Amino acid sequence: MTMPDTALKPIAKKVHAGQRLSAEDGLTLLRSRDIWTIGELANHVRQKLHGKTTYYNVNRHINYSNICALSCKFCEFYRKKGQDGAYEDSVEQIVEHAQKAALGGATELHIVGGLHPFLPFSYYTDMLRAIREAVPAIHIKAFTAVEIVHLARISKRPRKLDEVLSELKDAGLGSLPGGGAEVFDDRVHDEAFKGKIRSDKWLDVHREAHKLDLMTNATMLYGHIESLEDRIHHFCMLRDAQDEAIENNYGGRFQTIIPLPFFPDGSELEHLPGPSGLDNLRMLAVSRLMLDNFAHVKSFWIMQTLPMTQVSLDFGVDDVDGTVVWYDITKLNGTSDPAGDGAGGETGGETGGGGTHQEVGVNELRKTIIEAGYDPVERDTIYRRVERNGADWRVVDGNVMAEV
Ligand code: SF4
Incomplete structure (x- = not known):
């Protein structure tokens, strides 16, 4: 593990010269056991882009329903209608969660759920409008x-993707999360995520969102039945899609890559070992190195854990996310588990790592970042700096941190 890997030398040269890495370079990095050199290279890029700054935001995850038409093998989140544990929140309940989040000082709601077979399209627009109000x-x-693809299919009059996104945006949608990408490979998809949209559709949705000036994120769920080549292919497809958004001057962009380690427990793939801590560090670092047109690499601490997130700040990560609350207020209001947050839906948390509600207070998170030698900066969803006085907050500067 500690032996320097000479195969990384030409890659190091490219990184220091600010050159784009090839797919072969990415594969060499993923195969290398020289974790320290990989970390150093990722840290070089991270320091160049963000210095010692580490971003976090105060947010709430709301999973409006766990009822899903699909049965992905890796998922322990979904239930079938009528099954024990199945739930669907009414719009009123969701608004209650949102109000509690506001009292807790949240700047963002992260809302996802299963692919509900029966809820009408109006449920989603009503939800957004009611929250907005x-x-x-x-x-x-x-x-x-x-x-989004599910919503395009459910209405009596099937909508085009751009119509769905426009209607949701008009109702209050601010941006798209990055979930549901899994691994961009048809073999892997057909085996582990049968019925779920493939890479071309996933990328279509994000392209349409970017055209409509919506910022989005991207994920990769790794460490199950995919190959290292599949992971690199995934990075290259995301990088190409971001190039397209930049070249065409779309108003939206990918802001952040969030690599998500697969947790086998409770899924149909329980026999698999899942990724190790070193795999996770390597993936975060290689994300930073391959995605040279993405501004941010995020550690989703609910799956990576806080101690590992602390270490990952030296391996290319500049952003920390998960449910973060302004702690005192939420304690006062007893909002310990407003929505079964952290359960998953399409957050990636469905894979077992976030099976129960988890949250961290701002003070604890800031301490975690400072202890690692970095400077915590609160941001909003589109990476504008936030100034906070308890649960009160305001954006203090423009959208300067979302671009490379
Ligand atoms: S991963 Fe998403 S689409 Fe697949 S079963 Fe779970 S909730 Fe449904």
């Missing part, structure tokens, strides 16, 4: 590409 300042980041 009740808590106008909160940014609504909602519905993965998988859900």
